[in-house]
Amino acid sequence: MxxxxxxxxxxxxxxxxxxxxxxxxxxxxxxxxxxxxxxxxxxxxxxxxxxxxxxxxxxxxxxxxxxxxxxxxxxxxxxxxxxxxxxxxxxxxxxxxxxxxxxxxxxxxxxxxxxxxxxxxxxxxxxxxxxxxxxxxxxxxxxxxxxxxxxxxxxxxxxxxxxxxxxxxxxxxxxxxxxxxxxxxxxxxxxxxxxxxxxxxxxxxxxxxxxxxxxxxxxxxxxxxxxxxxxxxxxxxxxxxxxxxxxxxxxxxxxxxxxxxxxxxxxxxxxxxxxxxxxxxxxxxxxxxxxxxxxxxxxxxxxxxxxxxAIKGDVLWTEEGHRLSWRMMLRSRRGYCFFRVVDKETQEPTIYNLQRNLLPKQIGFVSDKPDGIWQMAQHIKKEYQKRGIDVAVYADSKISINGSPYKTFIDPEVDLATAKWDCFFHNDWILLYDKHGNRLP
Incomplete structure (x- = not known):
């Protein structure tokens, strides 16, 4: 040989x-x-x-x-x-x-x-x-x-x-x-x-x-x-x-x-x-x-x-480990995400206007991709920091895979502005479900 x-x-x-x-x-x-x-x-x-x-x-x-x-x-x-x-x-x-x-x-x-x-x-x-x-x-x-x-x-x-x-x-x-x-x-x-x-x-x-x-x-x-x-x-x-x-x-x-x-x-x-x-x-x-x-x-x-x-959860849902894996033209993914910004000093909440800074394709990216949602939260945090405002950022996100019913994707109680992104293991703020659609602890 x-x-x-x-x-x-x-x-x-x-x-x-x-x-x-x-x-x-x-x-x-x-x-x-x-x-x-x-x-x-x-x-x-x-x-x-x-x-x-x-x-x-x-x-x-x-x-x-x-x-x-x-x-x-x-x-x-x-x-x-x-x-x-x-x-x-x-x-x-x-x-x-x-x-x-x-x-x-x-x-x-x-x-x-x-x-x-x-x-x-x-x-x-x-x-x-x-x-x-x-x-x-x-x-x-x-x-x-x-x-x-x-x-x-x-x-x-x-x-x-x-x-x-x-x-x-x-x-x-x-x-x-x-x-x-x-x-x-x-x-x-x-x-x-x-x-x-x-x-x-x-x-x-x-x-x-x-x-x-x-x-x-x-x-x-x-x-x-x-x-x-x-x-x-x-x-x-x-x-x-x-x-x-x-x-x-x-x-x-x-x-x-x-x-x-x-x-x-x-x-x-x-x-x-x-x-x-x-x-x-x-x-x-x-x-x-x-x-x-x-x-x-x-x-x-x-x-x-x-x-x-090796990452907890179904990659079709979480997207963790999806890239660089030859998972080509494999699923349709639809979703929407609203970013709730809370001023830590006044506790006043506002909904961030994505259309103000993002193009339609970018809005789609931050609507159903977990790393996109996390990166958008980091950007919002920095944007407010430049104005001298310390904020918490929460995501109200739901997605559908291949036309299935929409389910909550990101834990709405987690402040993504302070959350960390783990490149190698599951990020716990991404919610998981069993095969019957029941949320896992």
Whole structure:
């Protein structure tokens, strides 16, 4: 097994993946500017909800975030062209991680996946062919790579799909409740509107989602089912691209198929002028990177999504441990929250006007996300402190999961201005219920 991992193979899959990755990064960055996403997320808000612990990361003022994203777009083109590859990819990874951490109102799993994949690609020799780096320094040109370069990418996407499968094994997915709710309102065309509300169809979508996530990796690995799996991937991801409108993620996910096909096949399709490589000899050049980076890295990706099992309560309700766990497009969550501010000196209560300082999407975030509610309480506390007023902040919050009856989410008797946020264990001010809807002590 060790010899097979380090066996040299044609590097066509990695080279083509680098080109696709750079193109998608550029499209994501420039597209965020052109569609108004940067304006809505980083320019228009009066303040931001960063990932807890990264409050010091603030968006650039004025037009700064437009320039920030333009720089990322240019870096994406540089990655695509293989120009100073490791420097440009490292800088892009740093900048992308920055925009990921400086706001979480508009959260998407593929933002996190991009960080992980870009980090992995920094350590892979993806600029050894069809790159400006080779033109600058022909000595680095290579037609091969060790087999593990493909294996680590397959392992990463395999972990993602495994947890995507496991997370769907809960009642509201298995009985079609979530997929029915998801499809409602997606179209005004009578035929599709009727189809999306047909039980057989939304149950089919639910179980097709489970089957796809569970079987896609084994089917891509087996030569006899590989082409069928690719066709299924195209249908699945293009359907998601049209109905869910989740940016580059469907196309990004499709690009991983490159590592499942024989390298010679990828070379013949995408790099026809690339010479046939002499393969089979062991290549231990990057042995230390495998042992000291990729093995610990992939082990971390295996255990990190498990952390919500160690936290008290159902993650579907509490959201504690939800992020970074590949719990993708899994549930609908609706809620509302009123913040009751009490002057500690006069005991006079007032209801905080969220519309005064928050955009509609931010109001949605602080209505049903526990960390959003807590961060909003901290902001209210600081806002009053600037006026010399010491206040207590209470949240009157109710939420519904997948259209279920609304239940009180936050303990209305707890002063969130003085409450602490625990990143690793359950926060006791988030109320818990048993399976019958009865509040737990």
């Amino acid at each position: 060790k010899n097979r991992l380090f066996q040299s193979i044609d590097n066509a899959p990695l080279i083509v993946f680098r080109i696709f990755l750079g193109l998608l990064l550029a499209l994501e960055s420039f597209g965020s500017i052109l569609t108004g996403w940067v304006k809505n997320v980083y320019v228009a808000p009066k303040f931001f909800f960063q990932h807890i612990g990264f409050e010091w990361l603030q968006p650039l003022p004025g037009n700064g975030m437009y320039y920030y994203y333009a720089i990322m777009g240019i870096l994406g083109l540089c990655i695509m062209a293989g120009y100073r590859y490791r420097w440009t990819l490292s800088l892009f990874t740093l900048l992308w991680t920055g925009v990921y951490l400086m706001q979480k109102t508009s959260y998407n799993n593929h933002y996190y996946l991009l960080i992980l994949v870009c980090l992995m690609m920094i350590f892979l020799p993806a600029n050894r062919y069809a790159s400006l780096d080779v033109r600058r320094n022909p000595k680095i040109r290579s037609l091969t790579m060790p087999r593990w370069c493909s294996v680590v990418m397959i392992a990463m996407v395999g972990i993602l799909y495994f947890y995507a499968t496991v997370s769907k094994l809960y009642p509201d997915w298995l009985d079609g409740t979530f997929t029915k709710n998801l499809l409602q309102g997606k179209t005004d065309i009578p035929f599709f509107k009727t189809l999306f509300n047909t039980k057989a169809f939304y149950l089919f979508i639910a179980y097709a989602g489970i089957a796809f996530d569970l079987l896609i990796i084994p089917m891509l690995l087996w030569r006899k089912t590989r082409n069928f799996a690719l066709i299924a991937s195209l249908i699945f991801h293009l359907f998601n691209a049209v109905t869910l409108q989740i940016g580059i993620f469907p196309f990004f996910a499709l690009s991983f198929a490159l590592f499942f096909y024989p390298p010679d096949t990828i070379r013949k399709i995408f790099l026809r002028k690339k010479p046939v490589a002499e393969t089979g000899t062991p290549d231990y050049q990057y042995k230390a990177i495998v042992y000291y980076f990729f093995i610990p890295f992939l082990f971390l990706q295996l255990v990190l999504p498990l952390r919500h099992y």
